[in-house]
Amino acid sequence: MCENWIQPILDEAQSRGLERNAHAYPEVGGKIKIDGRDVLNFSSNDYLDLAHHRHVIDRSREALDKYGIGSTASRLVTGTLPIHEELEERLAKEKGYEAALVFGSGYLANAGTIPVLADRNDLIFADKLVHASMIDACKLSGAKLIRFAHNDVQDLEKRLEQYSTNTGRSLVITESVFSMDGDIAPLAEIAVLAEKHGAMLMVDEAHASGTFGPNGAGLIREHGLEGSVTVSMGTLSKALAGYGGFVACSSLLRKLLVSSSRAFIYTTAPPPAVIGGALGAMDVLEASPRLGNILQANADYFRSLLHEGGLDTLQSQSQIIPIVIGDNEKAVATSKLLREQGIIAAAIRPPTVPSGSARLRLSITLAHHVDDLECAAKAIVDAVKM
Numbered sequence: 001m002c003e004n005w006i007q008p009i010l011d012e013a014q015s016r017g018l019e020r021n022a023h024a025y026p027e028v029g030g031k032i033k034i035d036g037r038d039v040l041n042f043s044s045n046d047y048l049d050l051a052h053h054r055h056v057i058d059r060s061r062e063a064l065d066k067y068g069i070g071s072t073a074s075r076l077v078t079g080t081l082p083i084h085e086e087l088e089e090r091l092a093k094e095k096g097y098e099a100a101l102v103f104g105s106g107y108l109a110n111a112g113t114i115p116v117l118a119d120r121n122d123l124i125f126a127d128k129l130v131h132a133s134m135i136d137a138c139k140l141s142g143a144k145l146i147r148f149a150h151n152d153v154q155d156l157e158k159r160l161e162q163y164s165t166n167t168g169r170s171l172v173i174t175e176s177v178f179s180m181d182g183d184i185a186p187l188a189e190i191a192v193l194a195e196k197h198g199a200m201l202m203v204d205e206a207h208a209s210g211t212f213g214p215n216g217a218g219l220i221r222e223h224g225l226e227g228s229v230t231v232s233m234g235t236l237s238k239a240l241a242g243y244g245g246f247v248a249c250s251s252l253l254r255k256l257l258v259s260s261s262r263a264f265i266y267t268t269a270p271p272p273a274v275i276g277g278a279l280g281a282m283d284v285l286e287a288s289p290r291l292g293n294i295l296q297a298n299a300d301y302f303r304s305l306l307h308e309g310g311l312d313t314l315q316s317q318s319q320i321i322p323i324v325i326g327d328n329e330k331a332v333a334t335s336k337l338l339r340e341q342g343i344i345a346a347a348i349r350p351p352t353v354p355s356g357s358a359r360l361r362l363s364i365t366l367a368h369h370v371d372d373l374e375c376a377a378k379a380i381v382d383a384v385k386m
């Protein structure tokens with residue numbers, strides 16, 4: 001079978017406290033039942049508690065009943081349905097762009113867009129902490145990848161100047177809310193720099209879509225930067241509680257993506273129930289535009305409780321709150337201890353986060369009420385200090 005190379009790799013990962021497993025959970029969301037016991041889940045991205053929302057489920061079911069289980073073809077063949085177009089028009093309008101394009105996932109949205117914006121003649125300047133999907137996309141593109149220090153505008157400027165004689169295209173990429181640190185990029189300053197150096201700017205709003213900005217439109221919209229950010233990327237899989245990804249951009253760029261993005265073309269269109277659910281989640285956001293504000297106020301309160309208990313939450317300013325433990329095995333042990341007390345706080349280890357910065361990544365959702373936050377903060381403070 002020629003598989004004798006596999007076990008040593010797995011053994012080596014285990015010896016470094018880096019073994020990974022995908023455990024099955026009986027339910028999804030911020031508050032779940034496991035073996036009849038109430039458990040607070042701080043590792044779900046169902047930020048707005050929409051995964052079980054009646055209207056979201058109804059719209060998903062409507063689409064399922066009307067069109068069936070699958071789209072049964074790729075977008076350019078016969079897989080595009082009226083609801084794909086409806087969702088794209090709505091996303092574009094909400095995000096403040098001319099157009100939007102939906103992909104099978106957030107990963108695919110990055111993988112399908114970055115290689116269209118840049119190729120082997122070009123440069124990509126990426127924040128040190130951007131998500132793996134962006135890095136993989138940069139590798140796919142063949143462009144020269146230059147990393148700048150996390151959220152460090154001066155370092156970005158230095159690197160843009162260093163390559164000012166570049167004759168190809170330049171692209172700056174960052175996230176607005178960082179997935180593992182929960183901090184926020186200085187988008188306005190980055191946009192000024194990109195413009196000054198004639199570079200395009202792409203911002204991954206996976207964790208800001210639904211949670212910041214008017215109607216949850218994100219931080220680009222909140223700061224009025226639609227005119228300076230070439231591509232606003234987002235997912236349907238976190239605050240919108242379903243699955244899928246998208247980019248909002250100019251009509252011209254959308255046209256190019258439709259005709260040349262491999263992750264858009266060579267895959268089956270997202271299924272009707274998923275698109276219907278995303279439309280339902282957008283209805284909820286439109287009807288209750290303050291959901292993101294409530295979430296952020298709860299996150300502020302939770303952070304203040306952790307600080308009072310002496311814990312450091314890095315520069316977190318969002319619903320994502322990291323507590324760095326450092327050692328991989330200690331992070332896993334702390335997570336296990338909390339799990340015994342009915343709290344899920346997954347340990348995130350390298351390579352998802354930099355070496356030596358294994359952490360509990362806590363995400364607050366609207367399923368967590370104030371008394372849940374108070375009780376969880378106390379348990380987390382005690383567990384981390386043990």
Ligand SMILES: Cc1ncc(COP(=O)(O)O)c(C=O)c1O
Nearest residue numbers: 105106107131133179206235237
């Ligand atoms: C910043 C960021 N970008 C992109 C993705 C990928 O999105 P999706 O899970 O929809 O594939 C994620 C999530 O995993 C993410 O955290």
